[in-house]
Amino acid sequence: MERTLCIIKPDAVRNNNAGNIIAMIQKAGFKILGMKQITIPNAVAGKFYDVHKERPFYSELVSFMSSGPIIPIVLEKENAVADWRTLIGATDPAEAVEGTVRRLYATSKGENAVHGSDSVENGKIEVAFFFADSELA
Numbered sequence: 001m002e003r004t005l006c007i008i009k010p011d012a013v014r015n016n017n018a019g020n021i022i023a024m025i026q027k028a029g030f031k032i033l034g035m036k037q038i039t040i041p042n043a044v045a046g047k048f049y050d051v052h053k054e055r056p057f058y059s060e061l062v063s064f065m066s067s068g069p070i071i072p073i074v075l076e077k078e079n080a081v082a083d084w085r086t087l088i089g090a091t092d093p094a095e096a097v098e099g100t101v102r103r104l105y106a107t108s109k110g111e112n113a114v115h116g117s118d119s120v121e122n123g124k125i126e127v128a129f130f131f132a133d134s135e136l137a
């Protein structure tokens with residue numbers, strides 16, 4: 001079984017879309033192994049997105065991700081990483097396929113409702129960033 005990290009981002013929590021997104025996750029057959037609502041300081045958001053530190057949108061992204069509560073969720077399923085990316089849709093909601101989370105709930109390329117790990121290896125690293133083993137069912 002493969003694991004991936006989902007984060008319901010501050011825009012989606014603020015807009016009360018967390019419940020709808022969790023329903024989509026469960027309908028798609030993912031098992032939720034861990035979930036919590038937290039607010040992270042700028043420094044923690046900066047560390048999580050360290051790989052993007054040279055990108056022009058980095059500081060905007062870091063302030064956004066620390067602007068309010070987020071809900072990190074550990075998902076498990078066969079092919080979890082790729083299947084969650086498919087359900088999320090493209091980074092830019094204007095390019096996201098009909099019925100995807102971002103098409104439904106994202107407002108812009110930056111404020112795009114959810115995160116998904118981009119590889120199995122990064123999934124492991126990102127799960128460990130937010131959860132201790134003892135927090136996972």
Ligand code: IDP
Nearest residue numbers: 057060061090091109110111112114115116118
């Ligand atoms: P992904 O979330 O689809 O994997 P990445 O390229 O890894 O997209 O970018 C990480 C996050 O950075 C995006 O989800 C989005 O919140 C933000 N981001 C990406 N590109 C832009 C941009 O051009 N402007 C503002 N924010 C962006």
Ligand code: MG
Nearest residue numbers: 115116117118
């Ligand atoms: Mg990414």
